[in-house]
């Protein structure tokens with residue numbers, strides 16, 4: 351493809367791309383592991399690779415070669431027929447998770463949409479249709495997903511939303527107990543609210559949620575779009591708590607950067623998704639499934655869950671030291687390589703400082719600096735990235751940002 355400089359890229363976007371994203375004035379053109387290069391040749395350390403999609407690093411050779419090989423064989427075949435990569439991927443996913451069966455789609459929002467539809471179908475057979483979700487949650491941008499999302503700012507301009515969804519305070523078992531009744535078909539939650547500010551679920555709350563669902567005959571749905579695929583030190587976030595869902599939604603890291611979403615459901619629940627009830631033209635596409643299978647194999651072959659845990663321990667040690675030093679840090683929280691550093695203020699300014707100094711992080715909810723580094727980031731790179739972050743935080747503290 352022709353080389354463009356940043357001004358040309360920006361001009362083209364300004365002329366032809368809808369402006370729904372607040373973009374930083376940088377265009378990335380290449381990635382390798384935890385490094386990315388912009389159009390002007392600057393090299394960055396990426397502590398937020400692909401918004402959490404590339405847990406095994408950018409352009410992992412195994413993913414690149416699986417895509418190359420499969421794209422030369424068969425890019426797409428519709429679901430009127432069987433294809434090999436879809437079945438292979440479903441087996442990996444089912445065996446690594448809680449058994450059951452899989453449905454494939456293209457994104458996290460679609461995986462949530464599918465989970466909600468499956469819960470409604472399952473509920474219809476039992477006279478139940480209500481869904482309970484959490485305040486502060488984020489589930490994506492389709493109508494079903496924003497209706498499930500418990501943050502008003504995502505609803506603005508889109509009402510009326512999908513009816514039959516109640517939001518309750520996160521980690522409040524009394525509120526959950528009151529909200530779930532005989533009409534409830536599902537309770538949906540994230541184990542760590544990512545976009546919501548890296549808020550961890552309490553283990554006791556999760557146990558209670560499982561019990562309430564069992565008691566009231568409702569399904570428990572986990573949105574593992576961000577927490578799945580090794581992010582939290584286990585294949586899936588729920589494995590940290592030993593509490594299984596009935597339905598799990600995945601996307602982001604599943605394809606190593608290639609777009610794919612998935613839903614896994616216990617075999618009995620999955621039965622409700624009968625022919626004609628739901629579909630996705632590209633869902634389970636051979637190319638996407640080959641990429642995702644390469645991700646499963648790479649995580650296993652390179653022992654990345656264990657390496658992610660080690661990196662996490664080092665990262666939290668350093669961040670805790672930063673917290674002890676800088677009063678501006680209110681809290682450091684997270685699990686595995688899903689990390690939030692809550693500042694008292696200036697989150698956005700720290701993000702900008704890091705970007706200016708060639709380190710990519712994220713800031714959510716104005717004050718929470720979020721890191722989602724790859725499970726194979728080299729330690730010297732991690733430390734270099736954290737040095738820059740620490741320098742940004744020090745400047746924020748001294749009022750010199």
Ligand SMILES: Cc1ncc(COP(=O)(O)O)c(C=O)c1O
Nearest residue numbers: 457458459488489490544575576
């Ligand atoms: C927990 C969670 N669910 C759903 C989504 C939506 O995923 P997508 O943007 O792929 O539709 C996201 C995206 O950030 C997410 O973090």
